[in-house]
Amino acid sequence: MTDFNKIQETLVNLDAEGVIQLVNDAVKEGTPASDILNKGLIAGMDIVGEKMENEDMFIPEVLMAAQTMSQGVEILKPLLGEDDTSAKGSVIIGTVKGDLHDIGKNLVAMMMESAGLTVHNLGVDIAPEEFVKQIKEKNANLLCMSALLTTTMPMMKQTIDAVVESGLRDQIKIMVGGAPVTQGFADDIGADAMAPDAGSAAKKAKAIAG
Numbered sequence: 336m337t338d339f340n341k342i343q344e345t346l347v348n349l350d351a352e353g354v355i356q357l358v359n360d361a362v363k364e365g366t367p368a369s370d371i372l373n374k375g376l377i378a379g380m381d382i383v384g385e386k387m388e389n390e391d392m393f394i395p396e397v398l399m400a401a402q403t404m405s406q407g408v409e410i411l412k413p414l415l416g417e418d419d420t421s422a423k424g425s426v427i428i429g430t431v432k433g434d435l436h437d438i439g440k441n442l443v444a445m446m447m448e449s450a451g452l453t454v455h456n457l458g459v460d461i462a463p464e465e466f467v468k469q470i471k472e473k474n475a476n477l478l479c480m481s482a483l484l485t486t487t488m489p490m491m492k493q494t495i496d497a498v499v500e501s502g503l504r505d506q507i508k509i510m511v512g513g514a515p516v517t518q519g520f521a522d523d524i525g526a527d528a529m530a531p532d533a534g535s536a537a538k539k540a541k542a543i544a545g
């Protein structure tokens with residue numbers, strides 16, 4: 336049986352090789368990839384977050400943990416997606432201006448791709464005008480924004496305002512997400528959808544844009 340606590344501890348101890356070994360072992364044992372991700376890697380990152388808040392871990396260490404987590408996700412990638420590739424929508428996704436967190440956003444992008452959507456992942460620190468430019472260029476019908484900081488959440492509203500000003504709002508659905516984002520916040524800023532995790536984000540994206 337997979338010891339999820341061990342995966343968490345090994346990630347928090349920044350033992351990259353150990354994490355990769357444990358993730359590979361768990362896959363071989365037949366543990367569902369979503370459990371390895373949620374109960375192992377993401378739960379481990381939550382501990383890293385707590386330690387960061389308490390100043391028991393500092394930015395370089397948090398970055399190392401983030402890189403290790405990404406390596407673990409690479410192993411799980413082929414196992415995480417849905418097999419149904421019938422969706423047809425075109426999605427623009429990015430982390431909003433001022434925010435450099437990308438692990439969750441990349442997971443959302445990956446799950447949407449495996450659901451069959453065409454995903455244009457713009458990266459991090461994306462300004463409202465860049466989102467608008469890319470919606471036009473890529474002829475997208477779903478805009479997805481991620482924010483992990485309470486200080487960058489208002490940038491989601493500013494981006495929606497820029498989309499409205501550009502005259503594109505009627506042609507595009509907008510989904511927001513990220514740890515601090517709530518359904519109430521999404522409603523307040525005029526988003527069409529909010530999802531708490533990558534799996535439900537992909538399902539909702541298919542429903543509204545696929």
Ligand code: B1M
Nearest residue numbers: 384434435436437438439479481484485512513514532533
């Ligand atoms: Co940052 N950081 N960080 N950080 N960091 C948090 C977010 C924090 C909660 C840590 C803490 O203090 N407990 C805190 C925010 C506090 C707040 O605003 N309330 C914080 C802070 C303060 C900061 C800095 C300001 C620290 C500093 O410099 N003093 C700084 C800001 C830099 C910036 O962005 N301008 C900073 C920097 C960093 C690193 C660069 C070191 C690194 C990021 C590396 C990277 O992403 N490449 C980092 C990390 C790793 C974290 C924590 C530890 C982990 C985040 C993560 O990757 N989680 C985080 C603590 C935590 O979250 N527990 C923390 C795993 C990931 C899979 O989850 O991103 O939530 P998540 O994504 C989920 C869902 O949210 C959802 O699906 C995903 C998968 O299921 N989701 C969506 C995400 N986007 C979605 C979009 C959708 C739908 C769902 O639709 C469009």
